[in-house]
Amino acid sequence: MKNDKKNMTMIKLIKYSALSSLLVLGASCTDQLRLDERDASFDVNYHTYSRYQLTTAIVNVAKRYGMAVTDAPKGQSTLYFMDCYSSDQIGKIYNEKESNWDFQGSNAYTTELRTLAAVSKLAQEEGNTATVAAADVLKCVTAAFLTEKYGDIPFSEAVQGRSGSLFPKFDSQKEVYESLFSLLDNAAAVLADPASKGLPADHDVLYKGDKTKWLKLANSLKFRLMVHSYEAFKKAGKDLAADMQKIAAGNNYLSSVADNAGLTFSGTDEDQSWYLQTVRGTGNSFTEQKPTKYLIDQMAGLDDPRLYVIFAPVLSPLSAKAAETKETVKINGYSYDITYYPAGSTLPEAAGRDLTGKVISVPYTLDAKWLGASNPLDVHLHYGGSGLPGSNGFYDNRRITGLSKLIALASDSRLKGVIMEADEMMFLLAEARQKGWINSGTVKEYYEKGIRLSFERWKIEDGTKPATHIGSDKIVDNFSAYFAKEGVALKNDASDLDKIAIQKWLAMLMTNHTEAFTEVRRTGKPSFVTAIAPSFSSFSYPMRYTYPRDEASNNKDNYEAAVKNTLGDKDLASVKMWIFN
Numbered sequence: 384m385k386n387d388k389k390n391m392t393m394i395k396l397i398k399y400s401a402l403s404s405l406l407v408l409g410a411s412c413t414d415q416l417r418l419d420e421r422d423a424s425f426d427v428n429y430h431t432y433s434r435y436q437l438t439t440a441i442v443n444v445a446k447r448y449g450m451a452v453t454d455a456p457k458g459q460s461t462l463y464f465m466d467c468y469s470s471d472q473i474g475k476i477y478n479e480k481e482s483n484w485d486f487q488g489s490n491a492y493t494t495e496l497r498t499l500a501a502v503s504k505l506a507q508e509e510g511n512t513a514t515v516a517a518a519d520v521l522k523c524v525t526a527a528f529l530t531e532k533y534g535d536i537p538f539s540e541a542v543q544g545r546s547g548s549l550f551p552k553f554d555s556q557k558e559v560y561e562s563l564f565s566l567l568d569n570a571a572a573v574l575a576d577p578a579s580k581g582l583p584a585d586h587d588v589l590y591k592g593d594k595t596k597w598l599k600l601a602n603s604l605k606f607r608l609m610v611h612s613y614e615a616f617k618k619a620g621k622d623l624a625a626d627m628q629k630i631a632a633g634n635n636y637l638s639s640v641a642d643n644a645g646l647t648f649s650g651t652d653e654d655q656s657w658y659l660q661t662v663r664g665t666g667n668s669f670t671e672q673k674p675t676k677y678l679i680d681q682m683a684g685l686d687d688p689r690l691y692v693i694f695a696p697v698l699s700p701l702s703a704k705a706a707e708t709k710e711t712v713k714i715n716g717y718s719y720d721i722t723y724y725p726a727g728s729t730l731p732e733a734a735g736r737d738l739t740g741k742v743i744s745v746p747y748t749l750d751a752k753w754l755g756a757s758n759p760l761d762v763h764l765h766y767g768g769s770g771l772p773g774s775n776g777f778y779d780n781r782r783i784t785g786l787s788k789l790i791a792l793a794s795d796s797r798l799k800g801v802i803m804e805a806d807e808m809m810f811l812l813a814e815a816r817q818k819g820w821i822n823s824g825t826v827k828e829y830y831e832k833g834i835r836l837s838f839e840r841w842k843i844e845d846g847t848k849p850a851t852h853i854g855s856d857k858i859v860d861n862f863s864a865y866f867a868k869e870g871v872a873l874k875n876d877a878s879d880l881d882k883i884a885i886q887k888w889l890a891m892l893m894t895n896h897t898e899a900f901t902e903v904r905r906t907g908k909p910s911f912v913t914a915i916a917p918s919f920s921s922f923s924y925p926m927r928y929t930y931p932r933d934e935a936s937n938n939k940d941n942y943e944a945a946v947k948n949t950l951g952d953k954d955l956a957s958v959k960m961w962i963f964n
Contacts, residue, residue, distance in 0.1 A: 433505035433514050434586040440498045441589045444521045445646040447495065448528060449800030450487040451896035453658050453668055460925060461899045462912045463892055464672040465756040467763040468777040473917060476925040476956045483931045484529060484536075495525045496542045511581030513594055516570035520601050523563045523570075524802055527608055530559045531901050532928050534960035535945040537938075538562060550938045553945035556961040557619065560612050564626075567605040574598040589644060600644050602630045603637040603808045607898075610811050611905060613820060615962045624820045631812060631823040637805040638832075640839050645801035645894075650794025657798040661791040669791055671778035673762055676735060676745065677915060678892070679755030679784055681885065685870050688860040691852045692797075692841045693790060693893055695719055696752045699771045699781035701726040703749045716856045717788035722772070723750065733757045733765045738911040740918035753784050759919050790893070797841055801894045804840060809833030810887040817879055827873055830883055831866050837890035838862065884908030904963055925956040926963055 451457055458464035459472040466472065483490040499522045506514035529536045538559050540551035554562070573579045574594045584592030590600075609623045616623050630636060637643065649655045653663040661669045674694060682690040691714050702708070702723035709722050726749055735745035735757030745757040747766045756762045763769045768780035779785075789795060813829035815821045838845075838860070846859045865871060871886070873879045884902070888909050891899040903912050904926055917924040934942040935954075946954045949961060 431505065433502050433509060433511060433581070434583050436498055436502045436505065437514055437517065437582075438586045438588055440495065440502050440518060440521055441587070442646065443489070443495050443498060444524055445589065445644070445800040445802050447487045447489050447491075447800075448524060448802050448897065449645065449895075450658055451900075452893055454487065454896060456925075457896045457900045458672065459759055459919075460912075460916050461888070461896060461903055462675045462677045462916055463896065463899070465675055465759040465762050467671045467673060467780055468761075469671070469759075470761070471759055471920050473920040473922055473925060476928055477922050480929055481931045483933050484533075485928075485931065486525060486528060491525050491529055492537070492542060496522065499525070500542045506581055509581075512573050512576075513579040513597075514581030516573040516579070516601070517582055517587070517597050519566045519570045520597060520604065523566050523604055523608075526559060527563060527604075528897060530556050531611070531897075531960075531962070533930055534927055535559070535949050537941070550941060552941050555949060557615070560608060560616075560962075563608055564605060567601050567608075571598055571601045571605075574601060588646065596642055596644075599635055599637050599642050600803065602633070602635055603803055603805075606630050606636065606808065606811055606815075607803065610815060610820075611901065612962045615964065618964075627815055628821045628823065631815070631821040637803060637808045639805055640836060643799075643801070643804040643840065645799035645804065647796055647799050648794045650792070656793035657790075657795070659786065659790050660793040662793040665778075666775055666791075667778040669786055670775040673756040673780060673783045673785065676755035676757045677738075677911060679753050682889065683753045685865075685868060687889065688838060688843045688852075688858045688865070689841055689889065689892070690753065691715055691855070691858050692843060693787055694753065695785045695787045696721060697754050697782060697784055698722070698773065699724060699768070700751045700754075701731070701747050701749055701766065701782065712853050714852055714855055715787065715789065715858050719788070720773075731766045734760070736915045736918050738914065740914040742918075747782070754782070756780075756783050799894070803898075804836070804894060806833045806836035806840065806890045807887065807895065807898065809836060810883055810890065813883050814880065817883065826875075826879060826883075830873060830879075830886065833890065834866065834871075834886055835862055837886075840894075880906075881908060881910070888912075923957050926959045927956055929954050929956055 455464070455466050455469060455472045456476050458466070460476070484492050486495060489495065499518045502518040503515050506512070506518065526536070526538060535553040535555050536559060537551035538554040539562065540548050574597050579594065582592045582594060582597065590596040606627060609627050613623050648657045650657070650662070656662060659669045659672070679690075679694070696712060696714065696719055698719060699722050702725060704723050705725060707722065707724055709720065711718050711720050726747070730746050730749070732744045732746045735743050737743050748754055756765060762783070763777050763780050765780060766782040768782035769777065771781045774781050789797065792798060809829045810833040812821070812824065813826050813833060816824060816829060817826045842857070844857060844859045845862045848859060848861045848864065849855065852858060871882065873882060884906060887902060888899060903909070907913050913924050930942060930946070946952055950958045
């Protein structure tokens with residue numbers, strides 16, 4: 384009887400299995416040939432039509448570019464984060480060579496640039512010139528990332544497959560910039576043409592086929608690169624001001640949150656989830672990153688509303704209370720359980736630096752709500768924070784401010800793989816106007832709009848600011864009152880550039896660590912960054928990443944020529960590249 388039941392069960396399973404196969408294949412489950420044909424047809428079509436490759440290219444570029452938020456050396460070099468249990472990160476830029484041309488964990492030449500070359504080739508054959516233009520914009524994003532990371536790079540002879548050289552020359556950084564300007568100009572002309580074809584909405588996952596937004600991105604990216612290289616080109620005898628003014632006067636650039644170039648994560652699996660999420664895996668990337676004292680001090684000093692969106696209060700503060708107590712507080716709609724520990728008679732201290740880089744001792748602030756890491760060494764041990772209840776092992780320190788529960792999500796409209804956003808464009812315009820490179824608009828207009836757009840992208844609302852954000856379901860602030868604060872309001876003098884830099888630095892927190900690192904190297908602002916960050920290290924402030932090992936071995940002649948011609952024969956992180964000289 385038992386055997387009869389087993390047999391009947393097996394028959395049912397076979398029937399269900401056969402039915403499932405029939406539904407999946409849409410054909411006889413025994414017709415393997417038709418399945419093979421279908422797979423072959425998909426492969427051919429995928430590699431034949433540019434629209435499929437376009438989707439891949441957009442996702443790859445946006446995801447990799449935005450991943451800089453997890454880049455520990457950049458985070459420490461910009462004084463955004465210090466990592467628990469990982470010590471000095473700046474030293475890695477000096478003494479840990481990457482194996483290949485690293486685009487935040489991907490080899491740009493074999494992945495992103497290769498895919499973009501395929502998009503461009505296929506789209507040209509199809510007559511889809513707008514798709515070619517979009518591919519060129521993404522190519523410029525990737526190439527700019529590489530040249531601003533390393534200096535001279537293979538470009539004009541790169542990614543040509545079997546038709547080109549397997550050992551491409553390194554173009555000078557000046558040549559790369561000129562090529563990028565040309566590509567972006569051509570892309571802008573095509574995207575501005577109503578007759579240009581391509582960019583199918585169902586495959587353009589960035590802008591849904593909206594050429595006007597791609598055009599804004601092309602213009603904004605060119606403006607970014609012209610600001611980066613203005614001084615270098617001026618020394619070389621070329622003034623970029625007229626080209627910058629053309630874009631500024633045209634008003635055809637990223638100017639609203641809706642224009643922002645960034646992808647929201649689907650959150651359906653780990654590979655498609657926000658970088659710092661805790662939904663999957665151990666959550667180490669989330670809990671090990673602690674904001675620096677210098678970042679928290681700036682935000683708390685300004686009572687900056689972004690503080691209450693991005694960061695959580697200290698979860699295990701040392702307290703003046705006589706007994707251990709607990710409370711739950713709500714901020715921006717998220718609840719946090721806080722345990723207060725009696726400090727006792729001796730207040731713990733941690734080594735730190737003042738704003739000039741001088742060594743100081745930083746005592747713990749009792750009952751702290753917002754407290755940043757004072758130095759990168761043994762962050763997990765600061766103020767006795769190692770192994771506290773509820774912490775994530777060595778990768779946490781609940782005596783220090785951490786990231787908010789929003790940042791822990793797998794997906795949210797605010798958590799994006801960002802390429803470029805409108806607030807950055809406003810700060811670029813503000814700087815250009817202050818320096819006299821353009822004559823459109825006013826510094827104040829651009830600057831305040833940049834701050835406003837940064838607030839809006841984090842869904843901070845303009846209105847009557849409450850007495851406290853504790854207990855809030857959303858963050859509301861009076862934007863005009865914020866603009867008028869002593870540390871924010873412009874004074875129409877040289878100090879305005881410092882305030883533009885501070886606000887740009889705050890705006891790029893979590894969104895664009897690559898650009899923030901470039902800006903600190905280019906301007907030396909915020910000035911305390913370049914004073915403090917290297918003071919924790921035996922190295923000077925890093926100006927570039929050293930070339931990957933593969934080039935020194937597999938493309939030796941061209942590698943050595945590049946090092947000799949533009950780096951003074953020294954492939955070191957301390958050597959300034961052309962745009963920073």
